[in-house]
Amino acid sequence: MARTWLRVGGVATALVLLIAGCIGDNGGGGGPASDATATGPIKIWYSNNAEEVTWGKAMVTAWNKDHPAEQVTGEEIPAGKSSEEVIGASITAGNTPCLIFNTSPAAVPQFEKQGGLVALDTFPDGASYIQARTGDRADQYKSTDGKFYQMPWKTNPVMIFYNKTVFAKAGLPTDNPPLTTYADFLATAKTLVAKGGVQAAIWPSPTSDFYQPWFDFYPLFIAQTGGKQLVEGGVPQFDGPDGLAVADFWKSLYEQKLVPNEAYQGDSFADQKAAMAIVGPWAIAVYGTKIEWGAVPVPTKDGMAPGDIHTFSDEKSIGMYSSCTNLGTAWSFLKFTTSKDSDGQLLTLTGQMPMRTDLTATYPDYFTAHPEYTAFADQASRTVEVPNVPNSVEMWQTFRDAYSASVIFSKTPVDEAFKTAADEIKTMVSGN
């Protein structure tokens, strides 16, 4: 018996050593490509919504027509729970395409840590191209080492979408409704639930997913602080008076049953169960003909001029991945797809805002023909991104857990929960 166990132990030890040899070896082949001038065929992934697929196919077709030796193969990003998980797994497997037109800024620090991304500063005109196209907002997309591991591509600046029919039914004005201050918003919310025939004034998802703050707390926090990120210079900002004011505002909505703390199975705004939603310009195409809608900036505690209000960008970047060998072609194709013409096509086909300076002046014909997008285009110039910090996803999960406990479910005092979360996040974002 003892000999059997000895044999089993010996085999197990040998296997562990074998595994150590297999997975501990990081110096093998297939490492990140280094020749920034190499050209040849490349593969790209784009998002799987119909509008972006149409745009992606149009880009690939136009490029391939003029570049027979540098053919691009475009595919929809494989299905998964989220694009970030698919990309993370693909980096580990070493089979990422050269470019992914759907890279979340919150995931960039993790992909970078995995050795999955190419710094676009590798190209002589990399940083200057990004800064010329995006302006000062580009700085938010630099990593902690000062390099660009993502190309800011398109934004969906979030605003308050409201259902004019419900507002009218509740006896509220349908143009410029009272939604600018927290007091106004609360009073309007009460009226909507009491008289508007809806279950909720607004129904952000109350689930524990790390990204949910981007569509409840964060836009209002950005607006209230005049454009601060959740963490700046390694210091959490949300546990100050502005963050607590935003949290108290949402807590009031939950406590007064104006916002349900149970997730809606479906689209509460489309189903007319909620009178408002926090969404970006993509919503115009989705709700446009079904609901008579209006859009206003997110509220602030005491109200602010619309032109001063910042919001969350809900931006998606383009990432260049380290498994790419033909980096020269990838960079050329990336510039081709973010040119003025290509950005114009993106705007026309999807209604999403390219990360360009002065959108309305660049595409005057489009905004004349589609005035409903103008407010979003104006808002797009005042967007704030998630902080580009180490352990970004863990940071958001920690914040979400504190927010759930204190604001959504009222289990702990807000200031206490936020202080504890801020202390943890401070350590987290320092990379320790």
Add this chain to the structure above:
Amino acid sequence: MTIAATGRPSGHRDRMRSLFGRDPIGYAFIAPYVLFLGGLFAYPLLVALYISFFDYFFAAPGAQVDRPFVGLSNYTAVLSDSVFQRSMLNVAEFIVINVPLTVLLSLVLAAALNAKLPFRAFFRVAYYIPYVTASVAVIGVWLWLFSRDGLINGVLGPLAPSPSWLVSDVLAMPIIALVVTWKQLGFYVILYLAALQNIPRELYEAAEVDGAGVVRKFMSITIPGVSSVTTLVVILATIVGANLFTEPYLLTGGGGPNGASMSPVLLMYQQGIEQGHAGYAAAIGVVLAIIVMTISAINRFVLEKD
């Protein structure tokens, strides 16, 4: 005789026999399953054990990344993590509800389905359907039943609990236990049915001659007759419970409300996949595996003692 005279072949055969037994061809027959088990279970388990001692994360092939050896620090961090502790308590609550309910319902239903009922084949299939139906589809139905504006609250009217079932930190886990019991029941009913059909009819007939009623026969013949399957059901239900993921992920929005239905495997997913802390997630997995093996061993010891 000839072999014994030559010496060498006999020694060679003896050595072969001592190494591979009398029928070495048997190894060829079991080889596919051994490879399957080794490749898909043993190897990943050992990899998990290995990476649990490192500040490990998944990296691109060839990427030069720093993943230092951290000894037992992932384990100490896991064991002192309040979220992990909460998830273990949650899963303990789940098992306390789910396992006895599973044993009781599956045994009673199996006994009923073993009797000469009209439409017996239909009922046998009906109880098995939830087990082979995709969890996502099944959970959609339970969401419709237990959501704030769902069927159950509609029937209960003013008696509906507030906060509602799935956002109540008291009720969320029992509801999940109920859903999993219902979904898995068909499988355990099949196990019990097989065991029941192995109990000799003569035992029941003799008991009837001695004047035993339905309950006495069930207690004195049926339950002892299926005790080995009961051990199996308890162990399997415990393992399934400890690996709880889909139901809290989908039914209560990722372990909500406020962590009341967080499970260790859901936490592993958050840490290992979403947050990139594979070493930490692996340590959770190893701790969980040790706990489950211990509970299973205790279950087996207690249930087979008699």
